[in-house]
Structures are given as C-alpha cells and as structure tokens.
Amino acid sequence: MTDESELVEQDGVGIDDALQRLWTPHRLAYIKGENKPEDDQPQGCPFCRLVEQDDADALIIARGVQVYAVLNLYPYNPGHLMVVPYRHVADYTELTEAETLELAEFTQRAMRVIRSVSGAHGFNIGMNQGVIAGAGIAAHLHQHLVPRWGGDSNFMPVIGHTKVLPELLAETRTLLADAWKSV
Template structure:
C-alpha cells in the first residue's frame, strides 16, 4: 500500500469530533479560517471539503439545516445558484481546470456522507487527474496543501463582498 503525506488530516483525526452538524455554522466567528469557510452570504456559504477529491474541492451549503432541495425557500435557492455560479468562475480562474463536477447527493442511498444537511460539491477536474495512482492503488494525489489552497482562494471570495456591496 502506498502512503501519501496529508498532514492536515491528523488535526481532524486526533481532534474532538462535533456532536452537531458540521454544516450548521455559528454566526461569523474567528473560527472561519480554521473551519475553512471561504465565503458567507445571507442564506448560504462556501466551505472547503477537508477530504478533497482534488485541489479546490469546495461545497456550497445553505445555513438552514435542510435535508432536501425541495424544502429550500426561494431566496435560499437563488443564493445557492448564485454562489454555484460565482464559485465555478473562481475555480476556473484560479485552477484553469478542464472541467468542473458539480453535484448534490440527496439522501444516503444517493451517496450523501452527511445526509441531514444538503450541500453541493464543486470539484475542479483535469484530463488525466484520475491517473494510475487512483486506478491501480486506489490512491488519489492532491498536490497542494489544503491551507495553501485556502489562502489562494480566499482573496477571490473576499472580492465577492466588494462587488456586492
């Protein structure tokens, strides 16, 4: 078995596990950087996936603890779609991927790891990013440290506030 260095995972493995939903965020706190929150809107937010499939694997979530897409209010739906658009543009600008997977898994049977709080995944993709490592070793290589990715993406999301204000 191959071993890849992923030091940011140790903090999660050894740290305390929340008893509550990881997507039910408190009001803005000084913990946004530690939680890797990139953007907070009025009804939704953008956060990094701490177990990314690729660099730049982000999630767009409503603040409200909603399990199903059909339970969203109209203003939540609109903001989620706006954030999906903005986040896609930011990923394309920062990473210049060949494509972006955008997905929503509703329910455990659909593959939702956290089914109680719906969230969209955005994953930048490049031709060949599922290389021999993923195929033969069941190992995915994420070449940039998650904290470096956060630092690189945060200014793009900070500009969203500037253009909205």
C-alpha cells in the same frame, strides 16, 4: 518490489517500504466517520458548527446571506468545495426561493474563482440526497463542486486507491478566499 522480510519497523510508527505506498492518513477520519453526526439534529451537525468558527479555521471561502462556500475536508481534487445553506435542511425541495437562488449564484461564482486560480478545465457539480444516494451528512444539504483537469485521473486513484493533492487545504482556502473578493 521490496520483499516484506526486508521491511524495517521504524520507531513503531510504520514500516519503511521505500515509498512503495503513498499514505493519506487524513482519510482515516472520514472512513471512521469521525465528527459525523449521530442523528439529524443541528447541534451535532458539522455544517451548523462550522459557521460559528473563524473562516480560516473552518476552511470557509465566502459567506453569503443564505449560504456559504467551504472547502471539503476530504477533497477529491484541489479546490473541491461545497456550497451549504446556513439553515439545517436536508432536501433540495425544502429550500426557499432565496436559498435556491443564492446557492446557484455561489456555485457560478465558485466556478469563476476556481478557474481564475487554477485553470480548471471542467467541474463535477452535484449533491447526494439521502443516505441511500451516498450523502455522508444527509441531514444538511450541501452541493459539491469538484474542479477537473484533463488527465487528472491516472494510476493513483485507479491502482493506488488514493488521490494526490499538491497543496495543503489552508493554502487552497487562502487562494480561493482572496480570489472570491475580486471575481
């Protein structure tokens, strides 16, 4: 382990620690709550704003009539996506029958797509209902689909408090969006 007295400042952008730490600077935006709506109104909701953007820029995998699939900007694993209703609704019990059905169908299809692209061994699927339950954006319901592989939890998340993602989100989005058309 390098002694702190041996660490060298490099151009004011950080400290050279000989790769003894792995950095995940993209997580800081999440920690700070950047782009998180300040109220429950649709105009401040990132899920409502996403659908107005180009699919590749918004990381949208596929669009349905009632819901869409989008990569999580702060993923737990590669391919971590969310199925989101277009309608700004907070509670699962408030979904219409058509929204509930398409959310379920998109979840099934997303599982098939991710398996075909990455060979996922399993999935964590769920939604946090309300702030108290851990919902980061409680005002707009969204279901998480996190692919899992045998041995995907190791010392990195346990000791290093970070997750290593082997590809860029744009690359993951392209793989899943292309596979969505054929699965």
